Amino acid sequence: MEKKRFLETGQIxxxxxxxxxxxxxxxxxxxxxxxxxxTLYFDHGKVPMQVENARVFKDMVLIKFxxxxxxxxxxxxxxxxxxxxREDIILPEGSYFIQDLIGLSVxxxxxxxxxxxxxxxxxxxxxxxxxxxxxxxxxxxxxxxxPDVVIRTDxxxxxxxxxxxxxxxxxxx
Numbered sequence: 237m238e239k240k241r242f243l244e245t246g247q248i249x250x251x252x253x254x255x256x257x258x259x260x261x262x263x264x265x266x267x268x269x270x271x272x273x274x275t276l277y278f279d280h281g282k283v284p285m286q287v288e289n290a291r292v293f294k295d296m297v298l299i300k301f302x303x304x305x306x307x308x309x310x311x312x313x314x315x316x317x318x319x320x321x322r323e324d325i326i327l328p329e330g331s332y333f334i335q336d337l338i339g340l341s342v343x344x345x346x347x348x349x350x351x352x353x354x355x356x357x358x359x360x361x362x363x364x365x366x367x368x369x370x371x372x373x374x375x376x377x378x379x380x381x382x383p384d385v386v387i388r389t390d391x392x393x394x395x396x397x398x399x400x401x402x403x404x405x406x407x408x409x
Contacts (some may be wrong), residue, residue, distance in 0.1 A: 239336055239391075242281030242319040246270055246297065251311055256304040258313055260297045265360075270297045270318075277319040334358045336391055342369045342379070345387040345397040352405055353377070355396055367396070377404055 246262040262270050270276075271290040276299070277283060286302035299318075304310050327333070337355055344350040356376070357368035365381040379385060379398060388397040 239322065239333075241322050242277055243322055243325075243333060243335065244317055245276070245320045246318045248313045248316045248318065249296070250314060251307050252293075252298050254307050255300065256306050256310045257298050257300045258304070258310050259293070260299055260318060262295075262297055267292045267295060267297045270299070270320075273320055273324060275321070275324070276301075277321065278316050281319050281321065332389060332391065337367070337389070337396070340389070340391075340394055340396045342367075342396045342398055345399050348395070348397065352398070352400070371405070379404065 245264050246260040248258045249261050250259045251257065252259045260270060264270065271292060273287055273290070275284050275286055278285060288300040288302050290297055290299045292298075301313075304313065322333075337358060340355045342352045342355055344352070351372075353369045353371040355367050356370045359366040359368065359378075367379040367381060367386075369377045369379055371377060379400065385398055385401060386396065387399055389395075390397070
C-alpha cells in the first residue's frame with residue numbers, strides 16, 4: 237500500500253498579532269504535535285516553510301514562519317493546509333496515521349480468509365477510537381478499537397485483524 241509522504245496536519249484559520257504569526261486549527265491528536273517541527277509544508281509538500289517558533293494557544297497552534305513578517309503577508313496564508321513530512325515523524329509503537337488505516341481489509345484474526353470488509357473511517361469520540369468497516373453488502377459496522385477486538389494491524393499486508401464482539405456482524409458467533 238503506497239503511503240503519502242506529506243500528511244495534512246492542520247489549516248491556517250487567521251492571523252495572530254501584527255508580526256506575521258498565523259493561527260492554525262490542528263488536525264492531529266494534540267495541538268502540541270505541530271510545535272515539534274522545524275519545517276512544515278504547503279501545496280502537498282511542494283513548498284517548504286521554515287518554522288521560527290510555534291506554541292499552543294487554547295486548542296489552536298500559533299506559528300511564525302520565516303519570511304512572513306507582517307499581518308498582510310500572514311493574511312495571504314489564510315485557508316492554506318499545512319503538511320508535515322512523514323520522515324520527520326516518529327510514531328510510538330502501535331500508533332498509526334489515520335490515512336494509512338483507511339482502506340485496510342478487515343479480516344478475522346482466527347480465520348484470515350474471512351474478510352468483514354474495508355476500514356473506511358476512524359472516529360475519535362474520546363475513550364477509544366472507533367473504526368467504521370464497510371461490509372461487502374455496503375453496511376457500515378462500528379468496531380471499538382480495544383485490545384480484545386483489534387488484534388493486529390499489518391500495514392505491509394494491508395490488513396486489520398479483529399475478533400469482533402458478538403453480534404457486530406450478522407454472521408458473528
